[in-house]
Amino acid sequence: MKTTKRLDLAIQKLYTAFHNNTLNPECCKQCAVGNILDHTDAWKHLSDNHGSTTLNYIGMVNQKFGKTFNGYSPLELLHIEAQFLKACGYQLPLHHNNKKPKNPTDKEVLFLGLSAVVQFLCKLDNMPDVMDCNQLFQFQPQIKTSKALMLS
Template identity: 70%
Template sequence: MKTLNTRLDNAIKKLYTAFHNNTLHPECCKQCAVGNILDNSDSWKHFSDEHGSTKLNYVGRVNEAFGKRFNGYTPSELLQIEVTFLKACGYQLPIHYKNTKPDTPTDKDVLFNGLQAVIEFLCKLDNNLNVMDYTKIFDKIKCDFIEKSPVK
């Protein structure tokens, strides 16, 4: 589904492609949600001192203060995207060897939960309807069915 927002469309396309190409991995800075949005770059990891934190460090605050954007997203938005992804995948944050995590982080169900949560978050971030909300499809089908049903 295309939206009127280029950064949202690009992010969704990259995440969807990564999911289907098995190149979405929550524990890899280049293959996580943000890594994929940033064209498999890990430069974003320098915006925080802990993976899974929304607290900007010095580098993150400087980039934010100068208005830097990375594929359309500010450093704080990127950290929020990553936290959304990791939480939905079942991680206790910040990521630490003592904290809980999914047994199989690359399980398709785990990744789909993360993908769905991130896309919902990205849509909210851009004031867009959630493109993953399938309930509207069923509402439309129900209305079409009712309209075409013979009255008894």
Template identity: 65%
Template sequence: METPKRLEQALIKLYNAFHNNELNPECCSACAVGNILDNHDSWKHLSDEHGSTELSYVGRVHQRLGRKFNGYTPLELLRIEKIFLEACGFVVPLCHYNKKPENPTHKDNLFNGLCAVVAYLCKLDNIENVMDYSKIFEFENEDPVYQFDVIYS
């Protein structure tokens, strides 16, 4: 099965942001959706609160017109961001009185967020989660189902 272009592009952007330390859940241009949308923060006008899935007036207009941003509808983008924030340890919507992780940009928090986002992105495109590594541990009659060539250096 071929990977849809929007998914492939989103995964590449999120991968690069994670490894280049350019992923920040509290910044609209550097969060999951900010990175998917080429580090633009104009998407924040799709909702009145960061982390909410309730469309603002602007968001509803774009949604009803069928507008897509790098392949994703306004509602899909808001859901992506909510999933990312919650998996990073935030209580959404983001505001001064809601719980947030002690170190929001810690790699473990960001990795948890990315795993949740990738699972959702794959679900949107009806493909298996590309980060599901459980298959490599499958076995039958005490033998591994999949064999790997291991090269030791």
């Protein structure tokens, strides 16, 4: 399947971060967006709170001027990070009183976050979800009624 360059690069960086243990939801340089942006934290100045999807003044100016960061607009970056944090089990925006996972760097927690991010990245580029193994096996799950489930 042919994908966009920004999607390929983002998935490569997230894959590498996951396997090199350089993925941390609570660090602006090691979160999903921090990794996509080559371990920089400049993106955190686009909103006032980590996990927020609301652009601040700096974010709005960059958005209106069409600025992109490794191919992603400021608003796209905020939504990517929000998807990651929510799927990892955080209540947004990040705050010490809000709900968060017991072990944020647990591989299972991070995998849930990455799966949500990859699905979202694919949606941004109008691509099928590359994490959807139904397509890999050419399988379409059938909805069974509760009566049919009881008989099997």
